[in-house]
Amino acid sequence: MSASKTLRKLEVVSPVPADIDIANSVEPFHISEIAKELNLSPKHYDLYGKYKAKVLLPVLDELEGSGDGYYVVVGGITPTPLGEGKSTTTVGLCQALGAFLDKKVATCLRQPSQGPTFGIKGGAAGGGYSQVIPMDEFNLHLTGDIHAITAANNLLAAAIDTRIFHESTQSDKALLNRLCPLNKEGKRSFSDIMFRRLKRLGISKTKPEELTPQEVKKFARLDIDPASITWRRVMDVNDRFLRKITIGQGPEEKGMVRETGFDISVASEIMAVLALTTSLADMRERLGKMVIGNSKAGDPVTADDLGVGGALTVLMKDAINPTLMQTLEGTPVLVHAGPFANIAHGNSSIVADKIALKLVGPGGFVVTEAGFGSDIGTEKFMNIKCRYSGLTPQCAVIVATIRALKMHGGGPEVVAGKPLDRAYTTENVSLVEAGCVNLARHISNTKAYGVNVVVAVNMFATDSEAELNAVRNAALTAGAYDAVVCTHHAHGGKGAVELGIAVQKACENVTQPLKFLYSLDISIKEKIEAIARSYGASGVEYSEQAERQIEMYSRQGFSGLPICMAKTQYSFSHQASEKGAPTGFVLPIRDVRASIGAGFIYPLVGTMSTMPGLPTRPCFYDIDLDTATGKVDAGNDSHGEEEQNSLKRENGNKKRAVEKERVESDYQKYRWQPRHCNIPRMNGKIMLEMLRGKRLVFVGDSLNRNMWESLVCILRNSVEDKSKVFEASGREEFRSESSYSFIFEDYNSSVEFFQSPFLVQEWEMESKNGSKTETLRLDMLERSSDKYKTADVLIFNTGHWWTHEKTLDGRGYYQEGSHVYSQLNVDKAFRKALRTWARWVETKTDPFKTLVFFRGYSVSHFRGGEWDSGGKCDSETKPLMEETYFEEDPPMVKILESTLKRMRTPVFYLNVTRMTNFRRDAHPSVYREQNTTEEERSSSRVQDCSHWCLPGVPDSWNEIVYSHMLFKHKQKELKQQKQQQQRLVHNSMRLH
Incomplete structure (x- = not known):
């Protein structure tokens, strides 16, 4: 094959950017160039803009008699609710075959529905560096089919x-x-x-x-x-x-x-x-x-x-023509049809496959994807699609992930929108090996059709070499032709080259004809029972309704149709909770229906929804149009795996404030965005202009220091001459001293932090025997308050230090005046302390000069330990995506809100509690400190599950502060403009 003019090698970056950013970074070829590489002349297609074309059906007549290419179907093991990456693997494999192995190749994919695109699933164009482009045109409208x-x-x-x-x-x-x-x-x-x-x-x-x-x-x-x-x-x-x-x-x-x-x-x-x-x-x-x-x-x-x-x-005469598109690396894609994989067969069109096989010709490759696991999608591909098309595949790819295999081996439940359990992000070879029974059954079932099976292990960053080797060994033992680890999401076609080589060899060495699972001559029940046996069922049970329907369809002459089983995709059985490779169960058929025109009967094993609903936060929140350029802005990096809460992806181009050993960096890519408004991104230069000649002071515990560090980093990065940003005392260590101040020399401005974990004063009382006892003065603000009372912006917080040790115990610790309470409930003590703080704000600050914020309680995520004795947040790599997830606010939140409502001086309340509840993934966990080898291996390794990595969550807190200051600044400007206009009018009247 001569070198293609449309193939390109991608320049990949790490970490992998958002899908939309990758898609927008590549300028698609004009679709006529892609068509030319397939030897299609303009008479063979109708253009739909610059990047899409309808390939006309008569091309099949012209190519009749020419040979077909190799035919490959991509299925998968029984998936988790997050999906295992079949579409991405399909695209990545084709990019490898075309752009790296010099093969003529075409991808055949289903057209996605815009319902799920706007709903919970998002688009279906693949992901990472293995995508169909333009992804917005692929996911919305396409050519109107x-x-x-x-x-x-x-x-x-x-x-x-x-x-x-x-x-x-x-x-x-x-x-x-x-x-x-x-x-x-x-x-x-x-x-x-x-x-x-x-x-x-x-x-x-x-x-x-x-x-x-x-x-x-x-x-x-x-x-x-x-x-x-x-x-x-x-x-x-x-x-x-x-x-x-x-x-x-x-x-x-x-x-x-x-x-x-x-x-x-x-x-x-x-x-x-x-x-x-x-x-x-x-x-x-x-x-x-x-x-x-x-x-x-x-x-x-x-x-x-x-x-x-x-x-x-x-009405359908134009829809019968498949749509030609392209991948990121310039290989051709035919997009056509998108039937459900439950009540229908879940495969792209026969017409597209036939055209593609003729266009690539002998020695070329056509790769198509089957929906859900191979027990559903591949089974229907073989027994329904191949029956009607007369086509014979040579190879079936089964996509597997370590995550899904661990689930089938007995791992904890995987729930879309909730963080993965630690079991899925740490090495556990035995769990993987136990789950390979699921993979083995998929291999044996697929091999029974006479095709060679290649297993594609879709690799994630948390997978270990030992786990990957365990899957490969299990696949080969189960009879797979080969098993290959793939990194196409992160590396495009280059990450699937070994898969491409394995598929090529599998196609060239097929030795058996296509075998169907059942004959069309047998009864409806016999066909159903043949499929049930492939699931591992020992029998089938029919409801009275199902019996009536089977009798009716048989009487009406439809018993010769193939079967399209409608069951859950999450198990071989009818119960989604039955993982692995269950056996001995009885498959219940509650109803039987038919699509006579399409040509199949579909038994209903469970309840099937044919009209999805929208989630609380649909994906349409993240879709907008840049009216200046006409480009679609899909701000959320949605992979069709999880319902999104109010978190938005961002590129995270700021440098880390604290660089430790954490390799996984997805925690940097999320940005909080309220549902009903847009928080503007922080512009450091504008922020510094608003702070010109002013002091911004953080007062509180180490979580406020976390927020201070975030703001200093953001503002410093916006200053061209970094030498003019420095710590006032020259200190470089910011973990021990009680106060710090960064000077921004060109702006005559400072951003400071005063350590005051309770806001009120820690004290020492001398007892009768001369010993000293530590107390907490609930009636006195801490002694450094005189140093910051004249600040222009004050940001307070307290909370975490009230939840442990002496503070929580309350015996002989709290003091007012000379009185030390023998016992005082922490909630009452907290209320008293906040009243003291509120009185200080109302009497010591100037409301016309000082803007006061109070940042609310930041949630910790300790599990299996408290404060400084355990925690498991290092296993969290994704935010909690279930927006309806709700945890009741701690009592101190209600006390704080009650205090703020009673205040005469306006205080802007930064309520970050619910926001932080979703971010279990963003703590330093085990990475805050460098650890010895022994500490690394320790099961009791202390984790920091209260502070936040940077870039990260505190950036969003600062953006809210920035947004409010910007609003106040514009209010002030408008007021000044109005006053100026009034003065001009007044002066004009005096002149007259």
């Missing part, structure tokens, strides 16, 4: 209810006359589509007037049973409130009321038809055969019976 499906689906829905309405108000003869109106010559005739119904009814007459009264009734009256209608309206938006609706309530509908609902567009049978069709003629037949319900006599009613099959085909 889903909109065409929506229009066609809803046309059929309208036809159903319209037909019921008109049949209820007209005689048989009147119906016939309206269905076959008089032409210009005064004669009635059947339209072409009506002959389809006549033929199905066994009526051979060609003119309406030839029909007998019985035949008129039989032809004109569909007599649809409203209770049997399975066809629902659709829209490509997640809208839970349309799952169940009542239609026909208008006065002109004459009481024709019935319950129905909306599904999401990709759940429409028309989507499955599009994915399984092989030609325009085939699509026309499939659309016409779609069954929408039964007549009252129990006969199936089709789209052609309603006379709408032809119109549906017209």
